[in-house]
Amino acid sequence: MTTAIKDLKLGFTFILRGLKLLFKIPGALKWAVFPFLINLIIISSSLTFVLTSLDDYISPLIQMLTGDPTGIIFTILNKVAVFLAGIISVVVVFYVGFLISTIIASPFNSILAEKTLDYKNSSGVKPINFVMWLKISMRQIGISLIRALLFAFIGIVIFIFSFVPLLNIIGAFGAFLIVAFDCIDYSMEVKMMGLKKRLAYFRKNFSVFSGMALMLGLTLMVPGLTLLLLPCAVVGAADTMSILEGR
Numbered sequence: 001m002t003t004a005i006k007d008l009k010l011g012f013t014f015i016l017r018g019l020k021l022l023f024k025i026p027g028a029l030k031w032a033v034f035p036f037l038i039n040l041i042i043i044s045s046s047l048t049f050v051l052t053s054l055d056d057y058i059s060p061l062i063q064m065l066t067g068d069p070t071g072i073i074f075t076i077l078n079k080v081a082v083f084l085a086g087i088i089s090v091v092v093v094f095y096v097g098f099l100i101s102t103i104i105a106s107p108f109n110s111i112l113a114e115k116t117l118d119y120k121n122s123s124g125v126k127p128i129n130f131v132m133w134l135k136i137s138m139r140q141i142g143i144s145l146i147r148a149l150l151f152a153f154i155g156i157v158i159f160i161f162s163f164v165p166l167l168n169i170i171g172a173f174g175a176f177l178i179v180a181f182d183c184i185d186y187s188m189e190v191k192m193m194g195l196k197k198r199l200a201y202f203r204k205n206f207s208v209f210s211g212m213a214l215m216l217g218l219t220l221m222v223p224g225l226t227l228l229l230l231p232c233a234v235v236g237a238a239d240t241m242s243i244l245e246g247r
Helices: 002-012 014-022 028-066 072-104 106-119 130-161 167-190 195-204 206-219 230-246
Strands: none
Touching: 002 014, 002 206, 002 230, 014 028, 014 106, 014 206, 014 230, 028 072, 028 106, 028 230, 072 106, 106 167, 106 230, 167 195, 167 206, 167 230, 195 206, 206 230
């Protein structure tokens, strides 16, 4: 029981440790800037486009229902509809932004994972040359595409579960577990771990992944924070792996 609590705490603090390591590991910060900027551009441009266009699409629909574009009923319904559509749009933008960012930023995240594991003197890690980095990056992009399709499907399932009490909590926690696994998957790729070994690693350290999932869930309290902290999450996940190996 004590070990499970320690593992939960280890996973819960992984992003904070990743943030600290970004400023300690030589050359790591510059590689974190690229995915950070990519995520920032995706969030800002998508939200700006979607939120400024809502009224243009919703007002005609409300006018079709009320018939009077100047009446008080039209004004109230239009404002309520725009507000609700805005909330849904923000959720959709951040979720789709996460899927896109995992694909675009995967080469940079691979470098961050390698540098972290090397800095922590993790076993089985060799310096990545350009050819090896290119090979890992292409493989990670392919894996990221598959994960994006999986996450899209999971997003639909979670949306359906969100209307069912208890199942919505279980579904959301399951999604966070997958994101946590995605963060540490870059380190697994650097170590050339096979799928069977990765799944066994997940089962063995489920308490750690649960802690990581809880932290990722907390970051959703601030819109966009999860995406912006992904580089820290990748570094923190690699640090977590090295700590577990040290045991």
